[in-house]
Amino acid sequence: MSPEYSGELRKKIDEVVGLYPKKEAAILPVLRLVQNEVGFISPEEEKFIARILGIKPLRVREVVSFYTMISPRPLGKYHIQVCSNLSCHLLGGDKLIDYLKAKLGLGIGETTPDQKFTLSTVECLGACETAPCMMVNFDYYGHLDKDKIDQILDRLL
């Protein structure tokens, strides 16, 4: 399948490339823009980005495979990322991860069959004063307990 990209995406890519003294330095921001539109970075997207930046697709792959926020696979509509680092762990974060696994019927890194939820654990989100915390897409939620997780998920279901 040859990907179709919106004119708006191409415009945004041109703008962001113009901010950097060297074209290929824009690789991370361009990956982010493409992922925001397509949802993930497949080999097709890698080729598209390589063409735009005048580099080999392998250079794009190197970057995709290094950074955890660039996903080579489709993710659910809501990507739930629960912190598994120390401040959250001390306050029961591990039990909340188990609770989410059971509630969604998912293992870590899995997506529901309806493509609605993906469950991941992540390292410190930088919101330790609100531990235990998690992100749903780019929204932060803190001071979590089972009730609060139920409320958050109920709004998304």
Added chain:
Amino acid sequence: MEEKILTQAFDLKNIFEIGVYIEQGGYKAVEKALLSMTPAEVMGEVKKANLRGRGGAGFPAGVKWSFVPQKPDQPRYLCVNADEGEPGTFKDRYIMSHNPHLLLEGSIIASYAVGIHLAFIYIRGEYEAVAQRLEGAITEAHKKGFLGKNILGTGFDLDIVVHRGAGAYICGEETGLLESIEGKRAYPRLKPPFPASIGLFQSPTVINNVETLANVPFIILNGAEWFVKKGLPQDGGTRIFGVSGMVRKPGIYELPLGTSLKTIIFEYAGGMMDGKELKAVIPGGMSAPVLKADEIDLPMDFDSLAGANSMLGSAAIIVIDGKTPIFEVLKVVTKFYSHESCGQCTPCRLGTSWINKIVKRIAQGEGEKGDIDTIVRLASNIKGKTLCPLGDAAALPILSICQKFKEELEGYLPR
């Protein structure tokens, strides 16, 4: 006593808007620096203030700036380190989301002092909302003539670009950060050459933490002597301590450098949660070696922490209670470093992963006699044998946990 300098405006409504910021005296430091001081005078004042880097290493910012060669034909860059990946750390998020113009002001003054015309703010990708706030602030500053061409009619030009990371702890290491902005895997570089001479795009580059730069406007407005008096002679100003874990009032507390760790935990952060007793403290982000409960009567400054064989690091204090088995802490620490080792240096890549495997095996009840000694041996073989500080950052906390809590950990192994 709380000494609010950086955080004083945090409670003011809409201080993130440039109109409100200017009403409160914002951008006065930029005006003073650009209109009445030479770049050398600005650099001299920051040097005299003994402003040490707030990211973790504690290197004096003014001295760092002075290492940049002033060759007119070469571009120079500023990279603001807003990656904030050190577990336990959240202070820079507060500065950028509450008072983004303060960071811009510090960045403008630093760029003027060093002769920089393009700056990047490297912000971790998870902080998307904060990145958008910074971009909004940059647009406002352009409109008011504090950024762009011919700032305040002085002929000085500066643009600032917000560059989002994409989830990799190693990007907080300064040369990993440079590689990442250049569009590569964030593999740290061998030093020397230091970034001040060969940095971003092979050009001289200054890399400063968010909190470091946020101090600069106050130094310019009030002078170096004032700043030194707010902290210690060799370590000027305040620190924003971030406290998390088993305390009543987790959060940020801006205090003079040298405030006792015990006071921070038991007075400012409200002491231990109900019914909990103190077991251990990580005083400067996860990379800092752990302190036992009886070791916390300690002034929080770079040199005192180093003297206690730990480090002030990012001043992120994680408080661990008596009911938490130390093995749980070890488990999280080893998982983190084995996940975040960039893989470039063999001792770190393999060492962290082997340690993590041993710890996971112990967690499954399959510990073997001598496992803790093996972990200590592996960690010792990472220490000092890697290109970047991540190797030490992994080894030191693991060693401190294994050495200070050996007896408790041995309890997980067959006798």
